[in-house]
Amino acid sequence: MRRASWWLGLATLTAIGANCGEDGSSATTTTGGGGEGGEGGGTGLVCDAPFVTKGPWALRVDGVSARVRWEACDEASMGGIMVTPEDGGAARTVASKATPSTLASTYGAPLNPSAPIDYAGTYYLHEAAVDGLTPGTCYRYALAADASRKGRFCTARPTGTAFTFAAIGDTNPALGTTDDTIAALLPHAPDFTVHLGDLQYYDSLLETWASWFPVMQPLLAAGAFLPVIGNHEYEKPDELDAYALRFFGDAGFDGTRSYHRFESGGVWFFGINSEEPFGPSDPQGAWLVAQLAEAKARPGFRFSIVSLHRPMLTCGDSGDLPDAFAAFHPIFEKERVLFVLAGHMHGYERFELGDGPVYLTTAGGGGVINDPSENLARPYCDKRVASGDYYHSVVFEVGAEAVIGKVVDQAGAIRDTFTTAIPAPP
Ligand SMILES: [Fe+2]
Structure with missing residues (x-):
C-alpha cells in the first residue's frame, strides 16, 4: 500500500x-x-x-x-x-x-x-x-x-562483540502502518531501537499519546528505546515536557534531557535534538564535538553513530541542513563516525559520499509517505545510492569487520542492503 x-x-x-x-x-x-x-x-x-x-x-x-x-x-x-x-x-x-x-x-x-x-x-x-x-x-x-506489562532489555555488549540494533523514525500509529512495520522488524531481534524523532502526531488529529503507547508497546517491550526529539514533539505548548521528555528524557547518558550518548560493543551513539541549535559553537554542538573526540580516545572504541531528526542531506520533500553538513562532515570523518541517521523526510535515503559517514534517512515508521525525490537538483544528490517511498525500519548488524544494514519494509521484505567496513582501531 x-x-x-x-x-x-x-x-x-x-x-x-x-x-x-x-x-x-x-x-x-x-x-x-x-x-x-x-x-x-x-x-x-x-x-x-x-x-x-x-x-x-x-x-x-x-x-x-x-x-x-x-x-x-x-x-x-x-x-x-x-x-x-x-x-x-x-x-x-x-x-x-x-x-x-x-x-x-x-x-x-x-x-x-x-x-x-x-x-x-x-x-x-x-x-x-x-x-x-x-x-x-x-x-x-x-x-x-x-505482570502482563512486561519487556526486555540487553546490557551493553563488550567491545568487539557482535550485536544488532534497529532504527525507525516518524511513527504515526493512527495511520495504520506502524504496527505492521514494527511486526516486520521484531524478528531481527535488535538489542535496542534508535528512534529518529516525530514519535507521535497530534497534528494528524487521529492520535494521542494514550493511543500511541499500545501500538508501540511491542517495540518498547523488545529492547531499550532511545529516541531523539523531532519537531512533532512540540505540537502542543507543553507536549515536549509533559509527554516526550517526561517519558523519554535522559534516554542516554551525559548531555541533557533532550540529547544524549550511550555505547554498546565499542560503538558510541550520540542523539542530537535538531530542534535546538546544534552548530559547533552552540552548547549542544560543542558537546557533540567534545564527546566524539572523547569517545574515540576511549579504550575499545570502534566507531560512532550520530542520530538527529532533521536530515543534513536529503533529496526529498523536506529541507536539508547544508551549514550543519559543512561544519560537521569533516569532524565526523576525523572522529570516525560511520553513520549519520536522520528522520523527518517521510521515506528512505542512503548517501555514500566516498569519505566520512554514510548518511541515512529512515523516516518510514508510519507518517504518510512523501516524495523522496522532490529535490534531486540538490548538488549532492548524485551521491544518493538508494531511496524509496515505503514504510520501513533499518536493521544494523554490527559484526567483527563490517556493519550490514537491512532496510525492512512493513511486509518484511528487504528493500535495500548495504555493507560498511569497520576501520581498524585508531
Ligand atoms: Fe519532522
Missing part, C-alpha cells in the same frame, strides 16, 4: 481503544475532564486498578545498569519490577521511584472519537533503576502491579 488510509487508521484505533486507564465503567478515581484550555471532552481519566496507564519501556542502558519506566494514574499504584536473565538465572525484585506530574491540558484526537484521550490530571512516572547487571546479557522484566 503506497499511502495509508485514515479509514484503516480508524479501524486500528478502534481495535486498541480499550486501553487500560482510559474511559471505562468501573471508575475508582476520575480526574481531569476537559482541562482548562484543552480539547477532547470526555468524562475525564478513569483510573482503575492496577492503575498502570502506559508502558513499560527501558532506556539509559549501559553494561551494568538499565532504567525501566512506566506511567500510573494513581498514587496507590504498586511499584517495582521483577527482573530475570533471559537465558535463565535468579529473579530479583527492583523497587521503583514514582514522580508525580500534574498536566494542565486535555488533548484528544478530533477526527477519531474512539482514540483514548490524554486527560489533564496527575500522573505518576515510575522508574526502576536496575543495577549490578552483567554486560552483554539480555533480561526480561515484568511489573509487580501487572
Whole structure:
C-alpha cells in the first residue's frame, strides 16, 4: 500500500481503544475532564486498578545498569519490577521511584472519537533503576502491579562483540502502518531501537499519546528505546515536557534531557535534538564535538553513530541542513563516525559520499509517505545510492569487520542492503 488510509487508521484505533486507564465503567478515581484550555471532552481519566496507564519501556542502558519506566494514574499504584536473565538465572525484585506530574491540558484526537484521550490530571512516572547487571546479557522484566506489562532489555555488549540494533523514525500509529512495520522488524531481534524523532502526531488529529503507547508497546517491550526529539514533539505548548521528555528524557547518558550518548560493543551513539541549535559553537554542538573526540580516545572504541531528526542531506520533500553538513562532515570523518541517521523526510535515503559517514534517512515508521525525490537538483544528490517511498525500519548488524544494514519494509521484505567496513582501531 503506497499511502495509508485514515479509514484503516480508524479501524486500528478502534481495535486498541480499550486501553487500560482510559474511559471505562468501573471508575475508582476520575480526574481531569476537559482541562482548562484543552480539547477532547470526555468524562475525564478513569483510573482503575492496577492503575498502570502506559508502558513499560527501558532506556539509559549501559553494561551494568538499565532504567525501566512506566506511567500510573494513581498514587496507590504498586511499584517495582521483577527482573530475570533471559537465558535463565535468579529473579530479583527492583523497587521503583514514582514522580508525580500534574498536566494542565486535555488533548484528544478530533477526527477519531474512539482514540483514548490524554486527560489533564496527575500522573505518576515510575522508574526502576536496575543495577549490578552483567554486560552483554539480555533480561526480561515484568511489573509487580501487572505482570502482563512486561519487556526486555540487553546490557551493553563488550567491545568487539557482535550485536544488532534497529532504527525507525516518524511513527504515526493512527495511520495504520506502524504496527505492521514494527511486526516486520521484531524478528531481527535488535538489542535496542534508535528512534529518529516525530514519535507521535497530534497534528494528524487521529492520535494521542494514550493511543500511541499500545501500538508501540511491542517495540518498547523488545529492547531499550532511545529516541531523539523531532519537531512533532512540540505540537502542543507543553507536549515536549509533559509527554516526550517526561517519558523519554535522559534516554542516554551525559548531555541533557533532550540529547544524549550511550555505547554498546565499542560503538558510541550520540542523539542530537535538531530542534535546538546544534552548530559547533552552540552548547549542544560543542558537546557533540567534545564527546566524539572523547569517545574515540576511549579504550575499545570502534566507531560512532550520530542520530538527529532533521536530515543534513536529503533529496526529498523536506529541507536539508547544508551549514550543519559543512561544519560537521569533516569532524565526523576525523572522529570516525560511520553513520549519520536522520528522520523527518517521510521515506528512505542512503548517501555514500566516498569519505566520512554514510548518511541515512529512515523516516518510514508510519507518517504518510512523501516524495523522496522532490529535490534531486540538490548538488549532492548524485551521491544518493538508494531511496524509496515505503514504510520501513533499518536493521544494523554490527559484526567483527563490517556493519550490514537491512532496510525492512512493513511486509518484511528487504528493500535495500548495504555493507560498511569497520576501520581498524585508531
Ligand atoms: Fe519532522
